[in-house]
Amino acid sequence: MKNLIYLLATVLILTSCKNLEQDNNDAMSETEAQAAMQDSLAALPEVKLHIFDGGSVLAKQKVMFSEGDRYEGESIQLAAPFYVIQHPEGTLLWDTGLPEGLVGQGDVTPEGDAFTISRSEKIVDQLASVGLTPADIDMIAFSHVHFDHTGGANNFANAKWLVQDTEMDFINSDAIKGNAFYAPDSFSKLSNSQILNGDYDIFSDGSVVIKSFPGHTAGHQALYLSLKESGPTLLSGDTYHFEQNREDAVVPQFNYDIPESKTSIEEFEAFAKAKNATVIIQHDLEDFKSTVAKTPMK
Structure with a gap:
């Protein structure tokens, strides 16, 4: 015992x-x-994210942001921001907002009555507010080349243009001609292009990474930022247009390739989850208001 x-x-x-x-x-x-x-x-390098107002979009037919009749009879107010990312090794301009010809015109409703759009400031004046000139912009990239993202691009003719090969192929095709979603003249002065084929780590340190999520347009892309204070951040491009769009996981009926868009949504969400990233839905008005109040984000 x-x-x-x-x-x-x-x-x-x-x-x-x-x-x-x-x-x-x-x-x-x-x-x-x-x-x-x-x-x-x-x-991490000292990266700063500046968020600017590139105009306003009243979408009178919210239903266009889904395949079926979801949102039928509704309208929605959207933002059209653009972003400057300052990195120790260079400065990137992400999107440029609505056409600058709108400045001083008040509210404008283009033919078709689908949208009412406006823009209050020119991009050069906005950059000056943070001490930048067009010469300070080393690179320019669009989430995609719809007219509400390319409006101020020709101010940056000397910047290197980062563009997906599929987007460039579409730009150079007959399919873009006469398509009201595009305004090729707004970025016609961009001649120094770097063609991408998928994801691209701009500074080779993981802090600013272009992510390929095609479907909304042929070469649609988003932007991942690793910020010291704000943490992992993902600019959506037009993967979604507003928060409800993301919750519903629906694809706009006017997308270039709907099946490809659905695949990109799944990959977008998987990437955001893996990185534990804060998603900024670029067109979402509440996202814009909450983030612009905190700029510069770091």
């Missing part, structure tokens, strides 16, 4: 020691993970 009691006591002591050792290891692992995360954040 004494031997049995002794054996049980020994087992209990060993088990307690093992549990204590495991607890210590778990605590050390958590501490080490936190330290590694801090080191990783400290190693």
Whole structure:
């Protein structure tokens, strides 16, 4: 009996020691993970994200943002922002907003009565507010080349244009001619192009990465940013147009390729989840209001 009691006591002591050792290891692992995360954040370059108002869009037929009759009879007010990303090795302009010819015109309703659009400031004046000139823009990239994203592009003729090969193929095809969603003259001065074929890590450090999510247009793309203070951030392009669009996971009926769009939505969400990224839906008015108030984001 004494031997049995002794054996049980020994087992209990060993088990307690093992549990204590495991607890210590778990605590050390958590501490080490936190330290590694801090080191990783400290190693990130100083990247700044400036958010600007590139105009306003009243979509009178919200139903166009789904395949069926969802949103039938509704309208929605959308933003049309553009972004400047400052990195120690260069400055990127992401999208440029609505056509600059709208400045001073008030509300304008183009033929077809689908939208009422407006823009209050020219892009050069807006950049000047943060001490930048067109010469300071090293690179320009559009989420895609619909007219509400290319409106101020010709101010940056000397910038390197980062564009997907599929988008460029469409631009150079007859399919773009007469299509009201595009305004090729608004980016006709961009001649220094770098053709991309999928994702592209602009500065080769993971801090500013173009992500290919085609479907809305032939070469539609989003932009991933790894910011020290704000954390992982994903600019949506037109993967979605507003938060309800994302919740419903629906595809606009006017997209270039609807099946491809659905695949891109799945890949977009998987990437956002893997990175634990804050998604900024570019056209969503509430997203715009909440983020522009915090600029520059870092």
